[in-house]
Amino acid sequence: MNIDTSEFEGSIDELSKMLQKKLQKEIAVQGNKLQIDDVSTSRIRDVLRQSLYKLEPNAYHVISKSGSLKVKKSKPRSHKSKQKRGVPPSAPRTMPYFFPGRLS
8 A cells, every 4th residue: 555645744754653552563764655465445534634634634635545544634614704795775676666765
C-alpha cells in the first residue's frame, strides 16, 4: 500500500512513527511516500486519519484511489453570508388600486 504525503506539511518521520506504533508493521519512507505491506486499506486509512487529526486537527483528509492513499490539505470552509435580495415593497404598492395614498 502506497501513501502519497506530498501535500502534508508536517514531519513525515513523525507521521510514520505514529503509524508504525499503531499498525505494528514496518513502514518504508521514500521521499514523500510511505510504503506499508500486509495491512488492509481500510485499517491504514482509519489509522492515518487518526494520526493526522492528532498532529493537526481538521487540517488534512485522506483520499483512497485504486490501491493507494493520498493525504490532501483541507480547504477552509467559507460561511455563506445572507445575500440581500432587495427591499420589500411599500405598503401603498401592495394594496389594491383604491388605497387612498397610492400614486398611479
